[in-house]
Structures are given as C-alpha cells and as structure tokens.
Amino acid sequence: MMRLEQAIRTVNARGEKAFIPYVMGGDGGIDRLPDILAFLEQSGATAIEVGVPFSDPVADGPVIQEAGLRALADNISLKDVLEAIRTARQSTSVPIVVMTYLNPIFRFGIDTFLSTCREVGVDGLIIPDLPLEQSDQFFAGRDKQDIALVQLVSLTSPMERIEKLAAHSEGFLYAVTVNGTTGGQTNFGDSLEQHLAKVAQLSPVPVMAGFGISTPEHVRQLSTSVAGVIVGSKIVELLQQGDEAAIEQLMAARLPDVTV
Numbered sequence: 001m002m003r004l005e006q007a008i009r010t011v012n013a014r015g016e017k018a019f020i021p022y023v024m025g026g027d028g029g030i031d032r033l034p035d036i037l038a039f040l041e042q043s044g045a046t047a048i049e050v051g052v053p054f055s056d057p058v059a060d061g062p063v064i065q066e067a068g069l070r071a072l073a074d075n076i077s078l079k080d081v082l083e084a085i086r087t088a089r090q091s092t093s094v095p096i097v098v099m100t101y102l103n104p105i106f107r108f109g110i111d112t113f114l115s116t117c118r119e120v121g122v123d124g125l126i127i128p129d130l131p132l133e134q135s136d137q138f139f140a141g142r143d144k145q146d147i148a149l150v151q152l153v154s155l156t157s158p159m160e161r162i163e164k165l166a167a168h169s170e171g172f173l174y175a176v177t178v179n180g181t182t183g184g185q186t187n188f189g190d191s192l193e194q195h196l197a198k199v200a201q202l203s204p205v206p207v208m209a210g211f212g213i214s215t216p217e218h219v220r221q222l223s224t225s226v227a228g229v230i231v232g233s234k235i236v237e238l239l240q241q242g243d244e245a246a247i248e249q250l251m252a253a254r255l256p257d258v259t260v
Contacts, residue, residue, distance in 0.1 A: 002148045004047055004095045004123045004171035008206040008227050011046050017254040018046035018228025019219070020208060021235040021247070022099070024067035025050050025084060026076030028240065033081070034088035036239065041094040043248050049126065049230060050085065052078050052100035059128040063233040067240070078104040078113070086120035097124035097150065097171070110142060117147055124148035124171045132168055150174050153199060155192075166203035173203045174230065177222060178212045197225035216253035228254060 001009070008018040021040050025033055033050070040048050051064065053071035060068065078100060085096055098117065105113050105127070117125070125147060130138060132151060139149070148171030153162045155176065166173050175196055200207045209222045210230030223229050231250065238247050 002123070002146050002171055004097065004148045005205055007046050007095050008172055008208070012206070012227055015256050017219075017223040018206070018208065019044065019251050019254040020047045020049055020097070020210075020228065020230040021045050021251070022049040022051060022064075022230060022232030023239065024053065024064060024071055024236055025081035026053055026071030026074060027067040027236065028070070029074065030071075030076055030080050030084050033084040034091065037085075037088045037092050037094070037096070039244065040247075041092050043244075044251050044254070045094055046228060047095035047097055047123070049097045049099050049232070050081060051232075052081050052098065052104055054101045054104055056103075057101065061233055063236050067236045078108050079116075082116050082120050082122070085122060089121040095123035095171075096121065097126055097148075098122050099126040099128075101129050102127060110138070114139075114142055114144060114147070118145055122147060124150055126150045126152070126174065128152060132165055135168070148172075152176055155195065159198065159202070162199055163202045166199070166205065166207075169203070169205050172206045172208045172227065173199070175199050175207050175209045175226065176211045177209050193221070193225055196222065200226050216250055219250065219253035223254065 011018045023036055037048055053068040053076050055072065057065055057068055135149060150171050151165040151169035152174040153165050153176065177192060196207065196209055206227035208228050208230050209226050213219060213222060213229050213231045214234040219229050234250065235247060
C-alpha cells in the first residue's frame with residue numbers, strides 16, 4: 001500500500017475523517033512554503049496538496065488562479081516548488097501531493113520531474129489534464145516507484161467510467177463535488193451525498209471529496225460517505241489573510257463529536 005493511501009486509512013481507522021488542505025506553492029513567497037507545510041501538518045493535515053503556478057489552470061477557480069498569478073509574478077517555477085518541498089522535508093513527514101498540469105512537466109522533463117519528486121519526498125501527483133487513457137503512455141518505461149497517481153471523477157462521469165478510474169487511481173480517488181472549477185460553494189446538490197456513497201462503494205482506494213468545500217459544516221456533511229475532504233480555495237484565502245485560527249477550526253471539523 002502506498003504511503004499516501006496508508007495515511008488516509010490510518011486516520012479513518014481512528015474514527016476520524018481525512019483532511020487534505022491545498023496550498024499554492026510560491027504564493028506569498030516560496031520561502032514561506034516549508035513553514036506553511038509545517039503548520040498544516042501540526043494542525044492535523046492527513047496529507048497536503050501543493051499546487052504549482054501555471055498560466056492556464058483549467059481546473060482552478062478565481063481564488064487559486066489569483067494565487068497562481070501572484071506566484072508567477074515572482075517567477076516561481078515547478079523547480080522552485082520542488083526545492084521548497086525538499087527543504088520542508090527537513091521538518092515535515094506528512095504525505096505531500098503535487099498538483100500540476102502537463103505543460104510544466106514537459107518543460108521540466110518527464111524523467112527529471114519524476115526523479116526529482118522521488119528525491120524531495122513527493123508521495124503523489126494530481127495532473128488534471130492527463131486523461132487516464134494517456135497516463136500509461138505518459139509514464140511508459142519510467143520509474144514512478146511509490147509516487148501515487150491520483151485520478152479525478154466528476155459528477156457527470158458515468159458509473160462505468162468512475163469504476164474504471166477508481167480501479168486505476170493510486171493513493172486515493174478524487175471525487176469532484178461541483179460541475180466547474182474550484183471555489184467556495186453555498187449549497188451542494190441534494191443528491192451529492194448519495195453520489196459520493198456510490199463512488200465509495202466502487203472504489204478500491206479511499207475516496208476524497210473536493211471542490212467548493214469552504215466551511216466546517218461542508219467538511220462534516222461531505223465526509224459522511226467518504227474517507228475525507230480536500231479544501232483548497234478557502235485554505236488559500238485564509239493563508240493570505242493570515243487567519244491560522246480559522247484554518248485550525250476548519251480542519252477540526254474532521255474529528256468526531258467536535259462542534260465548531
């Protein structure tokens with residue numbers, strides 16, 4: 001079992017839900033990233049998703065797009081993010097998942113990217129614009145070792161497609177909870193929890209729900225039928241505001257019998 005999946009299952013075995021916060025690498029300065037990762041680990045993150053700034057982030061909503069633009073304005077690159085993760089590994093042990101698009105990987109070099117990920121301690125990858133059908137070709141003949149490749153399923157994916165994606169996903173299966181890009185939501189559809197329960201039944205790996213989750217109530221509601229939640233835009237927003245207490249409050253909602 002890959003380390004990323006093991007971390008989620010260990011948390012679930014304690015009767016808790018997993019919580020994966022997302023941060024944009026380089027937002028506010030790349031030197032901040034190791035301290036941010038240490039804070040999130042200390043606050044109870046099961047794993048941490050680190051985004052790489054990119055000029056055409058098709059899966060990201062306004063908050064994360066703006067964070068990426070701030071990082072790009074400081075000329076933050078994929079290499080910079082990976083080197084900051086290397087530094088963070090001196091004081092953090094939580095699994096780290098890098099979220100990036102194909103173009104930065106191609107520019108970096110696929111083999112160099114994978115070897116660097118192994119060297120710096122990356123545990124998983126989320127590549128939204130890499131279709132399942134091309135992932136085998138993308139990694140063909142390359143040593144990915146224990147780096148999990150996480151697949152995403154949408155609300156509009158047929159169950160046959162979800163089952164196929166779940167069978168190939170590593171670490172966890174990312175269940176997208178809205179139609180569209182990332183960003184806080186006021187309400188989720190009435191059938192969402194039922195949908196998530198069906199996905200969880202089909203998946204051999206833990207299912208994490210993400211996109212639009214921004215309140216403690218969302219965390220409790222949407223983690224009912226799955227292993228846990230991923231929170232991105234709200235974490236990015238609160239980090240920019242320097243509101244660590246609100247982040248801790250949001251993450252505490254994953255715990256059983258906690259009133260927030």
